[in-house]
Amino acid sequence: xxxxxxxxxxxxxxxxxxxxxxxxxxxxxxxxxxxxxxxxxxxxxxxxxxxxxxxxxxxxxxxxxxxxxxx
Numbered sequence: 001x002x003x004x005x006x007x008x009x010x011x012x013x014x015x016x017x018x019x020x021x022x023x024x025x026x027x028x029x030x031x032x033x034x035x036x037x038x039x040x041x042x043x044x045x046x047x048x049x050x051x052x053x054x055x056x057x058x059x060x061x062x063x064x065x066x067x068x069x070x071x
Contacts, residue, residue, distance in 0.1 A: 001066030008059030015052035020045050 022044045030037040 001062050001069065005059040005062030005064075005066060008055045008062065010059075012052040012055030012059060015047045015055065016049055018047075019049070020047045 022042055025041050025043060027039045027041065028036060029039040
């Protein structure tokens, strides 16, 4: 429980700091035998800051209740 909570806290802070992530996709634009042309697209997936806050709070709750459970 504590490990999952710590990972959620770290992911929440990363989501707030970076605000999202980007990835690159390659698509074939032209395929005429030996001639091939690829198109590269850069896509961005935004992460709302409230989602990062929710992850931090949920991770804190898991760490807190995981520590109390061990007693």
